[in-house]
Amino acid sequence: MAKTLSILFVSSEVYPFAKTGGLADVSYSLPLALRELGHDIRVMAPKYGSISERKNRIHEINRLRDIPIPVGENTALATVKSSSINNPRSKVQAYITTNTNYFDANKGFYADPSTGVDYEDNDERFVFFNRSVIQTCLLLGWVPDIIHCNDWQTGILPALLRLQHNDVFAKTKIIFTIHNFGNQGDFGLESISRTGFHESNADALSHKEKVNFMKAGIHFSDCITTVSPTYAKEVLTDQKLSNGLSDVLNRRAEKMLGIAHGVDLNTWNPKIDPLITKKYDKSSIEDKAPNKETVLERFGLPIHSDKNVPLIAMVTRINEQKGIQLILDAAKDLMSEDIQFVMLGEGDHSFYPELKALTNKYPEKFALKIEFDDELAHLMEAGADMFLMPSLYEPCGLNQQYSLVYGTVPIVRETGGLADTVRDYNPENVEGTGFLFPDYTAKSMMQAISRALELYKNPEAWQALVINGMNEDRSWGRAARQYSELYRALMKDTF
Numbered sequence: 001m002a003k004t005l006s007i008l009f010v011s012s013e014v015y016p017f018a019k020t021g022g023l024a025d026v027s028y029s030l031p032l033a034l035r036e037l038g039h040d041i042r043v044m045a046p047k048y049g050s051i052s053e054r055k056n057r058i059h060e061i062n063r064l065r066d067i068p069i070p071v072g073e074n075t076a077l078a079t080v081k082s083s084s085i086n087n088p089r090s091k092v093q094a095y096i097t098t099n100t101n102y103f104d105a106n107k108g109f110y111a112d113p114s115t116g117v118d119y120e121d122n123d124e125r126f127v128f129f130n131r132s133v134i135q136t137c138l139l140l141g142w143v144p145d146i147i148h149c150n151d152w153q154t155g156i157l158p159a160l161l162r163l164q165h166n167d168v169f170a171k172t173k174i175i176f177t178i179h180n181f182g183n184q185g186d187f188g189l190e191s192i193s194r195t196g197f198h199e200s201n202a203d204a205l206s207h208k209e210k211v212n213f214m215k216a217g218i219h220f221s222d223c224i225t226t227v228s229p230t231y232a233k234e235v236l237t238d239q240k241l242s243n244g245l246s247d248v249l250n251r252r253a254e255k256m257l258g259i260a261h262g263v264d265l266n267t268w269n270p271k272i273d274p275l276i277t278k279k280y281d282k283s284s285i286e287d288k289a290p291n292k293e294t295v296l297e298r299f300g301l302p303i304h305s306d307k308n309v310p311l312i313a314m315v316t317r318i319n320e321q322k323g324i325q326l327i328l329d330a331a332k333d334l335m336s337e338d339i340q341f342v343m344l345g346e347g348d349h350s351f352y353p354e355l356k357a358l359t360n361k362y363p364e365k366f367a368l369k370i371e372f373d374d375e376l377a378h379l380m381e382a383g384a385d386m387f388l389m390p391s392l393y394e395p396c397g398l399n400q401q402y403s404l405v406y407g408t409v410p411i412v413r414e415t416g417g418l419a420d421t422v423r424d425y426n427p428e429n430v431e432g433t434g435f436l437f438p439d440y441t442a443k444s445m446m447q448a449i450s451r452a453l454e455l456y457k458n459p460e461a462w463q464a465l466v467i468n469g470m471n472e473d474r475s476w477g478r479a480a481r482q483y484s485e486l487y488r489a490l491m492k493d494t495f
């Protein structure tokens with residue numbers, strides 16, 4: 001049997017402690033899937049003010065109390081606590097960094113929830129977190145084979161490991177997974193002093209006259225992954241999609257790989273999901289119906305018992321990336337169809353007034369909830385007929401994969417991970433799992449929606465499409481094996 005590896009997985013969001021999006025789901029499911037492959041994997045995350053220690057069984061550890069952490073000229077204290085993430089088959093140790101000023105004092109993770117504006121000291125907050133990761137390893141006397149970093153919030157960690165602690169971590173391989181180039185952790189150049197690095201390191205740590213934590217992660221890691229093969233190609237060639245980092249990436253292109261996520265079938269599975277009204281599988285698809293009723297009730301939309309009106313759902317961060325503008329642009333055409341539409345999301349406040357206006361204009365058809373509600377997200381996956389993701393770009397995307405598992409037909413823009421995980425329906429051979437559209441325009445989106453609505457009128461053909469999606473193996477096993485192989489290749493210096 002291949003040697004098992006020791007792995008520290010570092011993330012700013014880990015479900016169920018903290019979640020704003022897919023990163024949290026991945027930081028839960030992937031470590032558990034890697035544990036099931038036999039690795040000694042542990043996760044580490046910060047404890048924001050909104051996380052309950054009691055509910056999440058977060059306990060103190062004597063050895064990791066009041067650890068002095070330098071941040072710029074100052075020193076702050078980190079108390080690293082212990083918890084675990086679990087599924088019915090395995091358990092993974094979690095270390096949680098706590099600190100009053102940087103984390104407890106803020107309910108939001110990166111931005112003030114009441115305004116949506118980023119916290120001013122995000123550079124300090126995540127330098128503090130990353131340094132606490134290193135101190136935890138040192139105090140535990142644990143030098144992992146692999147340190148797996150995720151997104152800009154951990155981008156400075158590879159630099160700290162290589163430039164300041166390489167005596168201890170020289171043999172540790174560092175992998176940096178980029179879940180989204182949209183946010184890179186860029187700060188004014190004065191931020192260098194807060195990172196604790198010297199001006200002479202500015203080139204490696206900055207990009208376009210700004211300190212850039214993501215660039216630092218790309219520069220100092222042994223390997224960079226993004227979260228789908230198509231997105232990996234897109235960001236190497238398209239400056240817009242890499243948000244200006246294509247050149248930096250190209251310098252390290254031979255160390256780059258795209259691995260698409262899977263679905264955690266312990267959490268997202270209509271057969272066993274405790275959060276939905278009625279459980280079902282592909283032999284009892286009719287049991288989606290009670291879930292649809294609950295969704296309509298929860299959103300205050302009428303239930304049409306005399307006709308079958310398709311229900312389209314979106315569960316999404318509300319921002320430019322997720323294609324909210326296309327919904328606004330297409331609203332008139334979309335609402336002239338015989339459909340009902342439910343949207344759950346929060347994010348960029350500037351979209352709220354126009355979205356709310358739609359609820360007033362089409363009260364029987366369009367309903368919106370601006371909040372984060374995990375239970376309702378599950379219910380919507382179960383109850384909707386179609387799930388819409390008109391993303392401007394999409395690194396991987398989980399919701400379209402959840403939709404396939406729940407027999408809810410995805411209608412998605414052909415970009416990034418959406419293109420990798422949804423196959424366009426072909427009426428001639430009844431192949432495919434959803435509907436794709438090429439262009440980021442309301443017209444292109446409406447063409448795909450029209451194709452879906454047309455097919456929906458034919459229940460037998462629709463059911464065949466639904467079953468195609470439910471038949472696919474979307475479990476995490478494949479992706480976990482790919483990461484495991486990558487770790488081993490890094491250890492052997494063959495990647």
Ligand code: ADP
Pocket residue numbers: 020021022023025315316317344345346371372373374377396397398399400
């Ligand atoms: P991203 O990571 O870009 O936000 P993904 O599709 O990969 O997009 O993952 C989104 C995850 O976040 C899904 O699990 C989805 O259900 C969840 N989610 C997003 N917004 C909300 C919300 N308002 N309420 C509940 N869950 C949400």
